[in-house]
Amino acid sequence: xxxxxxxxxxxxxxxxxxxxxxxxxxxxxxxxxxxxxxxxxxxxxxxxxxxxxxxxxxxxxxxxxxxxxxxxxxxxxxxxxxxxxxxxxxxxxxxxxxxxxxxxxxxxxxxxxxxxxxxxxxxxxxxxxxxxxxxxxxxxxxxxxxxxxxxxxxxxxxxxxxxxxxxxxxxxxxxxxxxxxxxxxxxxxxxxxxxxxxxxxxxxxxxxxxxxxxxxxxxxxxxxxxxxxxxxxxxxxxxxxxxxxxxxxxxxxxxxxxxxxxxxxxxxxxxxxxxxxxxxxxxxxxxxxxxxxxxxxxxxxxxxxxxxxxxxxxxxxxxxxxxxxxxxxxxxxxxxxxxxxxxxxxxxxxxxxxxxxxxxxxxxxxxxxxxxxxxxxxxxxxxxxxxxxxxxxxxxxxxxxxxxxxxxxxxxxxxxxxxxxxxxxxxxxxxxxxxxx
Amino acid sequence: xxxxxxxxxxxxxxxxxxxxxxxxxxxxxxxxxxxxxxxxxxxxxxxxxxxxxxxxxxxxxxxxxxxxxxxxxxxxxxxxxxxxxxxxxxxxxxxxxxxxxxxxxxxxxxxxxxxxxxxxxxxxxxxxxxxxxxxxxxxxxxxxxxxxxxxxxxxxxxxxxxxxxxxxxxxxxxxxxxxxxxxxxxxxxxxxxxxxxxxxxxxxxxxxxxxxxxxxxxxxxxxxxxxxxxxxxxxxxxxxxxxxxxxxxxxxxxxxxxxxxxxxxxxxxxxxxxxxxxxxxxxxxxxxxxxxxxxxxxxxxxxxxxxxxxxxxxxxxxxxxxxxxxxxxxxxxxxxxxxxxxxxxxxxxxxxxxxxxxxxxxxxxxxxxxxxxxxxxxxxxxxxxxxxxxxxxxxxxxxxxxxxxxxxxxxxxxxxxxxxxxxxxxxxxxxxxxxxx
Numbered sequence: 001x002x003x004x005x006x007x008x009x010x011x012x013x014x015x016x017x018x019x020x021x022x023x024x025x026x027x028x029x030x031x032x033x034x035x036x037x038x039x040x041x042x043x044x045x046x047x048x049x050x051x052x053x054x055x056x057x058x059x060x061x062x063x064x065x066x067x068x069x070x071x072x073x074x075x076x077x078x079x080x081x082x083x084x085x086x087x088x089x090x091x092x093x094x095x096x097x098x099x100x101x102x103x104x105x106x107x108x109x110x111x112x113x114x115x116x117x118x119x120x121x122x123x124x125x126x127x128x129x130x131x132x133x134x135x136x137x138x139x140x141x142x143x144x145x146x147x148x149x150x151x152x153x154x155x156x157x158x159x160x161x162x163x164x165x166x167x168x169x170x171x172x173x174x175x176x177x178x179x180x181x182x183x184x185x186x187x188x189x190x191x192x193x194x195x196x197x198x199x200x201x202x203x204x205x206x207x208x209x210x211x212x213x214x215x216x217x218x219x220x221x222x223x224x225x226x227x228x229x230x231x232x233x234x235x236x237x238x239x240x241x242x243x244x245x246x247x248x249x250x251x252x253x254x255x256x257x258x259x260x261x262x263x264x265x266x267x268x269x270x271x272x273x274x275x276x277x278x279x280x281x282x283x284x285x286x287x288x289x290x291x292x293x294x295x296x297x298x299x300x301x302x303x304x305x306x307x308x309x310x311x312x313x314x315x316x317x318x319x320x321x322x323x324x325x326x327x328x329x330x331x332x333x334x335x336x337x338x339x340x341x342x343x344x345x346x347x348x349x350x351x352x353x354x355x356x357x358x359x360x361x362x363x364x365x366x367x368x369x370x371x372x373x374x375x376x377x378x379x380x381x382x383x384x385x386x387x388x389x390x391x392x393x394x395x396x397x398x399x400x401x402x403x404x405x406x407x408x409x410x411x412x413x414x415x416x417x418x419x420x421x422x423x424x425x426x427x428x429x430x431x432x433x434x435x436x437x
Numbered sequence: 438x439x440x441x442x443x444x445x446x447x448x449x450x451x452x453x454x455x456x457x458x459x460x461x462x463x464x465x466x467x468x469x470x471x472x473x474x475x476x477x478x479x480x481x482x483x484x485x486x487x488x489x490x491x492x493x494x495x496x497x498x499x500x501x502x503x504x505x506x507x508x509x510x511x512x513x514x515x516x517x518x519x520x521x522x523x524x525x526x527x528x529x530x531x532x533x534x535x536x537x538x539x540x541x542x543x544x545x546x547x548x549x550x551x552x553x554x555x556x557x558x559x560x561x562x563x564x565x566x567x568x569x570x571x572x573x574x575x576x577x578x579x580x581x582x583x584x585x586x587x588x589x590x591x592x593x594x595x596x597x598x599x600x601x602x603x604x605x606x607x608x609x610x611x612x613x614x615x616x617x618x619x620x621x622x623x624x625x626x627x628x629x630x631x632x633x634x635x636x637x638x639x640x641x642x643x644x645x646x647x648x649x650x651x652x653x654x655x656x657x658x659x660x661x662x663x664x665x666x667x668x669x670x671x672x673x674x675x676x677x678x679x680x681x682x683x684x685x686x687x688x689x690x691x692x693x694x695x696x697x698x699x700x701x702x703x704x705x706x707x708x709x710x711x712x713x714x715x716x717x718x719x720x721x722x723x724x725x726x727x728x729x730x731x732x733x734x735x736x737x738x739x740x741x742x743x744x745x746x747x748x749x750x751x752x753x754x755x756x757x758x759x760x761x762x763x764x765x766x767x768x769x770x771x772x773x774x775x776x777x778x779x780x781x782x783x784x785x786x787x788x789x790x791x792x793x794x795x796x797x798x799x800x801x802x803x804x805x806x807x808x809x810x811x812x813x814x815x816x817x818x819x820x821x822x823x824x825x826x827x828x829x830x831x832x833x834x835x836x837x838x839x840x841x842x843x844x845x846x847x848x849x850x851x852x853x854x855x856x857x858x859x860x861x862x863x864x865x866x867x868x869x870x871x872x873x874x
Contacts, residue, residue: 027734031594037659037772038591136589142735144589151588151765152573152581154475155755157468222474280741283720297464297748298579302741304717311734318592328588328765335474 009042010325013079015070015096016086017050020110020137022057023310024085024317029059035318039325043318046078074099081106081324083317089113101125101133106329108320110137110313116211120224120342123332132329134320139212140165142312143305144319145291149219150334156295161220162258165212165270167287167307168196168203169235169255173272174285177252182240195287205234206255206270213257217268220293221261221343222335225268229344230259233271237430242358245386245401246274249356252282256435259345268345273435274356349410354383354434356403357416362424363398371400371419378415381405397426403434446479447762450510452533453522454487457547457574459494460747461522461754466496472755476762480755483515511536518543518761520754526550538562538570543766545757547574547750553648557661557779560769569766571757576649577602579749580742581756582728586656587771593732598657599695602649602707604724604744605633605640606672606692610709611722614689619677632724642671643692643707650694654705657730658698658780659772662705666781667696670708674867679795682823682838683711686793689719693872696782705782710872711793786847791820791871793840794853799861800835808837808856815852818842834863840871 012028014021028035028043036042047065049072065076070092073079082100084107086093093111100107102125109115115122115135126133136146140163149161164170168190175186187204190196202208210232217225235255246253251274259268275282280302284290289307294300306312323329331337361367368385375382386401404412416429449465451458465472465480473479484502486509502513507529510516519537521544523530530548537544539562546552552559552572563570573583577600586598601607605627612623624641627633639645647669654662672692683690688711696705712719717739721727726744731737743749760766768774798804805822812819823838841849853866 023734027592031592031734034594034659035592040773142732143738144585147584147589148581151760152584152756153752154759155464155468155472155752157471222471278720280720283715283717295579295752297460297468298752299743299746299749301580303738304741305738306736309736312736315590315592315732315735319589322591323588326765326767328763328767330763330765336477 007041009044010039010321011044011046011078011080012083012321013047013049013073013076013081014045014083014085015049015073016084017048017057017061018085019310020313020317021050021085022059023314024083025059025061027314027318035322039322041325043321043325047073047076049073070096071099074103074105079105081108081321083321084109084111085317087111087113089117094118097122097133098125101129101131104129104131106132106324108134108317108324110317111135112138112208112211112215116214116227119215119218119332123224123337126332127337132324133332134323135215136320137313137316139215140289140291141305141307141309142315143289143291143303143307144316145216145303146219148291148301148303149216149293150330153293153295153298153301154334156297158220159294159296160258160260161216161293162213162256163291164254164281164284164289165209165257165307166203166255167289168200169209170285170289171195171287172204173235173238173253173255176238176240177243180240180243183236183238204236206232209255209257209270213259213268213270216291217259217266218333220259221266222333223338223340224333224342225259225266226342226344229268231269231271231345231348235272237428238272239430241388241399242430242432244388245356245358245399248386249274249403250277251275251434252277253432254282258435264346264350266343266345267351271433273433275435349413351409352406353409354404354406355412356401356432356434358430359400359402359419359425360397360427361400362396367424368400370422370424371402374418374422375402375415378418379411380407380415444478446481447476447758448481448483448515448517449520449758450484450486450513450516450518451482451520451522452486452507452510453524454485454494454498455522456747457750457754458487458522459496460751461520462496462498464751464755472759476759478762480758480762484510484513486510507533508536511540511542516542518545518758520758521546521548522754524548524550526554531555534559534570535562538566538568541566541568543569543761545571545754545761547754548572549575549645549648549652553651553664556652556655556769560661560774563769564774569761570769571760572652573757574750574753576652577726577728578742578744578746579752580726580728580740580744581753582653582740583656585728585738585740586653586730587767590730590732590735590738591771593734595657596731596733597695597697598653598730599650599693600728601691601718601721601726602646602694602744603640603692604726605637606646607722607726608632608724609641610672610675610690610692613675613677614680617677617680620673620675641673643669646692646694646707650696650705650707653728654696654703655770657696658703659770660775660777661770661779662696662703663779663781666705668706668708668782668785672709675709676867678825678836679867679869681825682795682836685823686711686821686840687714688712688871689714690869691719695872701783701787703780703782704788708870710870712872786850789843789845791841791843792849793838793869793871795867796837796839796856796862797834797864798837799833804861805837807859807861808839811855811859812839812852815855816848817844817852
């Protein structure tokens with residue numbers, strides 16, 4: 001690790017000048033005095049690297065050394081800390097972080113995919129080279145979720161961690177609830193407003209939330225978690241009709257990431273959930289994120305704030321830089337990296353829960369008897385059933401909602417497969433887990 | 438500062454073995470392995486001091502060195518860190534912390550009164566002797582509020598900070614809202630349940646919340662704040678009738694501490710407030726605390742959790758110990774202590790706001806005209822007025838509620854003084870500030 005005396009500036013090399021990179025430079029300039037006072041030394045950007053030198057980013061970068069190749073930031077002797085804001089789990093972002101850590105240079109990154117996918121190897125690289133790797137901006141934007149889990153709750157044994165980790169999904173689900181509109185329409189509006197990407201799949205299919213959950217779980221349980229073992233489900237299948245049923249039942253629908261250590265092992269899942277409408281996390285709407293953690297001693301903690309955007313993300317990146325300037329460094333997963341491989345979450349179908357099941361069924365006598373017989377045969381016990389009359393005379397199908405008692409996932413999957421095969425059922429059944437948190 | 442090699446245990450001397458002290462020892466024992474892994478070394482209690490050696494605290498302290506005088510923990514050469522859990526802004530707690538810092542020994546404390554009242558002098562003592570002073574447990578129990586403001590949000594200029602900082606008051610106000618019972622009755626129940634002290638004044642008169650707000654404001658604005666300049670109002674005057682009116686108007690009543698840096702200076706106040714019933718902080722009920730902060734870049738952050746109790750408080754104390762073991766230390770107010778005196782908040786009457794004013798007035802024609810004339814003459818503009826019919830035939834008085842537009846505090850105080858002097862008004866007027874946050 002590069003050593004600097006406390007009075008010399010901490011010299012930064014920033015790779016990636018998109019929204020977050022430009023926002024970070026703007027913040028470093030606007031808050032320069034405040035940052036010097038808090039960090040005990042100046043934070044000074046000396047070099048940058050991005051794809052297009054001529055693009056107008058709303059900030060003047062003409063006085064900064066420009067590297068065409070981001071990897072050259074590592075060999076630049078004037079750069080004390082490499083700030084990686086390129087993104088992506090592979091390619092130049094990964095190469096840059098690996099090269100910097102190998103060279104013993106501290107790295108600050110906002111890259112959730114990189115940490116989720118390569119967190120185990122990067123922790124080892126960081127430890128072997130005494131080069132800190134900080135990534136507060138990778139989870140929940142401006143909410144200091146990583147610091148809270150890794151330091152604030154360091155004294156407690158955590159039982160679960162997670163939350164509303166994707167602002168795009170939360171925005172879409174909130175608007176669907178408020179307007180009664182269908183998914184496709186609301187997604188289109190979100191894209192027009194800049195809340196969803198042109199290719200929205202990373203967000204709406206739950207991948208982004210799963211990256212963040214993988215990181216939170218690794219911090220909470222002190223060991224990297226294998227990203228490919230996390231169960232991931234997105235929100236495409238949720239219809240306007242599900243919000244109507246959820247309201248009737250007293251629930252809200254949220255995309256939750258939750259990781260729990262159970263006797264059977266780690267349960268880690270991103271999926272849409274029904275939550276009691278008055279649960280604190282059910283109140284977190286729009287683009288806001290919420291992170292929850294529960295510990296044996298501390299009980300339940302919830303943090304809420306903006307999960308994305310240039311300002312909040314720049315704040316998180318710069319808070320990491322202040323920590324480095326203060327000499328506060330910490331192993332990647334909060335404990336010294338061990339030789340153990342990443343922790344794998346239990347496979348799907350091994351847990352239990354209560355479920356909401358929405359079917360489109362033929363509107364004729366005997367159908368409900370057929371379906372409830374399947375559930376009985378699979379050992380799934382029903383708590384309630386709701387049916388809405390057909391809204392549309394042109395279709396012979398009506399929505400039917402079944403709410404189960406606590407049951408095993410395996411039994412539920414078995415039942416769904418059998419129900420899906422019934423001739424009276426059209427469309428794929430929509431299953432949503434019911435959470436109490 | 439005592440220097441310890443990273444492989445040697447961090448040896449603790451704990452003063453005060455009440456709920457929190459005993460809870461901390463229990464946590465240190467139960468989570469010993471986890472703490473060693475996270476801190477990079479063992480945390481080991483070697484000595485304690487408390488008033489009564491024979492009391493059963495549910496933990497075995499017979500193997501620990503016992504000091505009759507807590508000050509002897511400082512001179513005990515086996516003690517690396519002094520943990521002060523005696524409490525109170527003066528007496529043995531203050532003497533112990535001052536002696537430890539003067540001797541260069543790190544101190545961890547849960548003592549909000551001490552930090553609020555002597556924070557300026559203690560910061561100097563800590564800096565002069567290179568002895569860290571950490572106090573995460575002093576504010577909002579298990580919520581890592583101090584770490585969030587001082588480190589997590591270190592990159593941003595904070596605009597305001599505060600929240601629901603006293604669980605006893607929040608519990609009482611929540612039960613009053615839910616049951617419609619009056620203050621005295623609910624306080625009595627809270628005392629029976631152990632949620633309020635036999636002498637509840639520190640809590641219900643707002644002193645405890647003001648201690649915590651003083652600390653949060655000092656951290657947010659990078660300079661200790663003079664406790665005696667903070668405006669403090671408690672909840673004794675709030676009646677069941679106010680909850681009825683608040684509900685009608687779409688508000689909830691919470692005791693909020695809020696500190697804002699304005700062009701006129703620091704506004705810092707603990708007072709009951711009306712909040713829109715759907716505001717996130719208005720949803721925080723019972724003994725839970727919430728801390729809010731708003732920064733220029735990060736926007737609004739809210740943290741919610743248990744603000745008191747042995748478990749959460751022990752977690753916060755121990756997280757500070759882990760920080761010390763990791764070598765993470767930071768100046769008391771987040772920046773190097775300067776020679777400047779503590780920042781004083783603006784005096785009462787210098788701010789502005791919208792207000793709820795509840796009067797008990799004679800139930801006869803002309804009364805409302807008299808009162809609204811006073812408001813007009815004082816330049817206070819009304820937004821709405823509500824009157825409930827007399828519930829009780831035996832009294833000639835009825836409650837009258839006036840809600841103002843934004844107005845100066847000075848005008849409001851002037852109007853209240855004049856209204857209070859009207860012969861048609863009985864009881865003291867109850868004024869509650871309306872907040873949007």
